[in-house]
Amino acid sequence: MDPLRTAGHLAGARLSALAGDRQGVQRSMDAMSEDLRRAMKLADASRPIDREAARAVARALPGTRSANWIDRHNLLVRVDGAHLRSQQTIDALCIGLEPLGDTLAVVMHVQHAAPATRDGMDTLSRNCQLVPGEHSMFQRARTVDVLDPEIRAQHRATVERVQNAPPAEQSAGDRAALEAMAEM
Known part of the structure; x- marks a missing residue:
């Protein structure tokens, strides 16, 4: 203050x-x-966002496939392109919600509806009035992704390590089994 x-x-x-x-x-x-x-980052309880009006605003944004409330604070918006899964889309959605009430109570989650890569599966999330990672008072962090980002990062590191590893030596038994399968 x-x-x-x-x-x-x-x-x-x-x-x-x-x-x-x-x-x-x-x-x-x-x-x-x-x-x-x-x-104090305390949302104004006297100005709650009308959920149906907020969904209508989100669905009207070009490239939006769906918009649904996960709970009373978290709005999940699925978009039709990787370029729309961005902070600019979150900004546009939040600005659209401002006339409806206090957006400090809203966390926007944007997902690409049909990602082509594993990185495209990650959900981009942010409170409408705060920097990424901050939440208003009484809001808890909510993970929207099916896989925790830490587990996904661990998996990526494992896959890259295996792909970059030199090929393992084959034992005589492995070679014999491969030859037998080739003769079939």
Whole structure:
């Protein structure tokens, strides 16, 4: 929270109080309360996002195949191209939701609906108002991918190690078995 901004709100409230302006005091206190709520990353419960309206906004975005709520905070959007699985798509979706309520309560998850590569299977996720990896108060991190990204990374490393390994020497028994199978 910005101390100068807080001091400004307090000074404004005090000046309004001295002038007998109740509404001015209320405006200053509301602004200070809003700043505190934002600093705490607390979503505004009085401005919830209408889920069906949010789905309609997401489905209207070009390239969107489907949009569904996983729970009350997490919206999963499946798109028709790898280029659409991006932070720019998340930004466009979040900006589209802003008129509907407080987007601090929304985590957007974008998946490529038909990935051609294993890397394309990963879901890109972010809270609408925070940097990747941060969540608002009372939100827990949610994994949308079937495989945990750490397990997938481990698998990639194993596959690359096996592919780059020199071929193993064949034993006499292995060679005999391969020759027998070739004669069949």
